[in-house]
Amino acid sequence: MPDSAIRPRKEFGKTIAADITHRLREEIIACGLAPGEPLRFDVLRERFGASFTTLREALTALAAEGLVDAQEQRGFRVAPVSRQDLVEVTDARVLIEVELIRRSIERGDDDWEIAVISTLHRLKRIEQRDPEHPLRDPEWKIAHRQFHQALVSACGSATLLAIRAELFDRAERYRHLSANFRPRPRDKAGEHQAIMQAAISRNADLAVQLIEAHIRSTSDNVATYAGHLLDTE
Amino acid sequence: MPDSAIRPRKEFGKTIAADITHRLREEIIACGLAPGEPLRFDVLRERFGASFTTLREALTALAAEGLVDAQEQRGFRVAPVSRQDLVEVTDARVLIEVELIRRSIERGDDDWEIAVISTLHRLKRIEQRDPEHPLRDPEWKIAHRQFHQALVSACGSATLLAIRAELFDRAERYRHLSANFRPRPRDKAGEHQAIMQAAISRNADLAVQLIEAHIRSTSDNVATYAGHLLDTE
DNA sequence: AACGGTATGATTTTCGAAAATATGGTTCTG
DNA sequence: CAGAACCATATTTTCGAAAATCATACCGTT
Structure with a gap:
């Protein structure tokens, strides 16, 4: 029909x-x-x-x-943007994501490992294809979201995953805000690879450290290159 | 008019x-x-x-x-209730509330101290008046909510406060669920008093410990006295 | 000219009817 | 008798008109 x-x-x-x-x-x-x-x-x-x-x-x-x-x-x-809001979102993300990574590393089974590895693989494929402006590419955005989602997916709490997803979206908006002004994307591929390896090898402390750095450096990037857009209100 | x-x-x-x-x-x-x-x-x-x-x-x-x-x-x-959901909500509350208490104790000024002391005072007044079934009393519910809100109010993050408020509401529903079956309320007045004192004296570790115990024991109470309502779905 | 009140137009908010979809029972078929 | 297909009914979902509210410009008064 x-x-x-x-x-x-x-x-x-x-x-x-x-x-x-x-x-x-x-x-x-x-x-x-x-x-x-x-x-x-x-x-x-x-x-x-x-x-x-x-x-x-x-x-x-x-x-x-x-x-x-x-x-x-x-x-x-x-929703308006501001430095204060960016700081709060970054901060809340670190608090929650760090905890969820720990739990996922503790509890993740074979399926979790496979999900982490395969989502990273897809992400890298897309990056090879067009390494220029990843945020412009809807496929990259989805793959990127799914990789980070996979990392924490074994945490066991749908409640915290839902909160995490909201914060991720709010942070992604700030990334888009700075994308037009940032000269060149930094080496995200390497960072993602390192996070994956730390997670799969069950090195929780290292994974947590890398994730926190990943989140904070993204946020710093926004503050640097889109700072002029954050003062109007 | x-x-x-x-x-x-x-x-x-x-x-x-x-x-x-x-x-x-x-x-x-x-x-x-x-x-x-x-x-x-x-x-x-x-x-x-x-x-x-x-x-x-x-x-x-x-x-x-x-x-x-x-x-x-x-x-x-x-929204249906379940043991799993109760565990998740309790768990998420501990994670976030503990962090916000730390930050509030670190950053709280005179106004914060006054808010904590005065909201507790009101709560105790209401409890003296009618010590039986506090959850039945709308005024007690509001005062109780405001005391816990005051404790974390100086944390500096509207984002995390909003998340905390949602989790508080979801937890309160479980408390109501067990209220009809619980034989007698335990000594909440004493717990609140101890939490207030730890906060005001800036003893973060103690305050965190008390808050966590407070949240978890409430949750255990629900699981004990309303457990039969949590298995249907 | 400054101020306060009022009418006018723009915009949001609310409503109940109409369309779309699910539900439950009945009949027909194998 | 089991199971699929259909119809009738109950319920949700969507729509655009009507009411309520807000923003602005205008006018008269001081």
Whole structure:
């Protein structure tokens, strides 16, 4: 049956609202919608082809994730960025990710090792193919996300994984913010490789040290190259 | 002007949606709506006097907080409870709350000390008044929440405070779950007093130890007295 | 000119009807 | 009698119009 031709757009979820939530999230993270930008319903309605109500539901969900700022009776806007927020997100990520890496290394089984190795492999393949601007490449972004996700996936706590995922998204937005101004990506491939090896060899202390450095240096990079964008508000 | 007579209900927020979100959250935490219970729009519509759309927005927000479970195309239900979830929530709370207590003790100023002392004072007053079933008393619940909030309020991270608040709510629901079966509340007053003293005297290690014990013993209590409610799903 | 109040237009928020989807029961078939 | 296919009903999901609210410009007064 050609029912895919009938349904308009439901790529990521069964409901339109879930779909719009996903698309809006991606656009905000990629800074296709600038931080602080007002999200007017007329504009969104045209861009996403959904009704007021459906958009409202999506914006409410994203507000709970910290990517959208709900101003009661005065609409929504993309969550603003600031040095303070960048510091907080970085800091929270270190606290949680370090703990989850430890637990994953402690509890990870064969499937976990395979997931870590294979997601890194894919990431490297994509980087070889086009080493220039990885954040511009949607495939790289997905592979990168999946590698870091795999590292902590054996921690055993869906609750903490959900919190980690939110913080990861918020941090990714800052990376995009600085991507346009950063002269050249640093040697992430090497860092990822080292983290993988530390994890697989069950060297928790080393893995933790590398992850923390990885997160903090990314954050420092943003502060250096996008600092001028963080002072407006 | 008698405009309060015109407006129907907007106690907690400027919008009806924010209001409903707040009321629904309280009911779910207090187990007025049982874990796993389906949330049908007809019923909610009658109980809260709001339209489909407004209710949907509230439910979406609560789903992001982990108090509601959204089943695409099959509506919403109160988030189910389980031993696993209780363990995860307890565990995540310890991880985060311990860190925030340390930071607050490190950074807290005079105002912080005053907030800690005064919120505890109010809590004790309420307990003296009616020492029986504190969770039944809305005032006690608010005072208890505010005391624990005050303890960590000087940590300097709005991001982590928001995460902590969500976990606190989820844990409070479990406390309510066991409240009906627990024979008698243990000596919380003494525990709170000891935590306050450790914090004010800037004894971080002791405060951390007490808080962790406080959180874990509460959780153990739930597992003991409400265990039979945690196995259904 | 400065200020306060008011009308006007823009925008958000809320509503209930209509469409889409799931659920449960009934019949028909092997 | 088991199981698939269908229909009828219950429920969720989506829509655009209508109400409520906010922002701005205008006017009159001091």
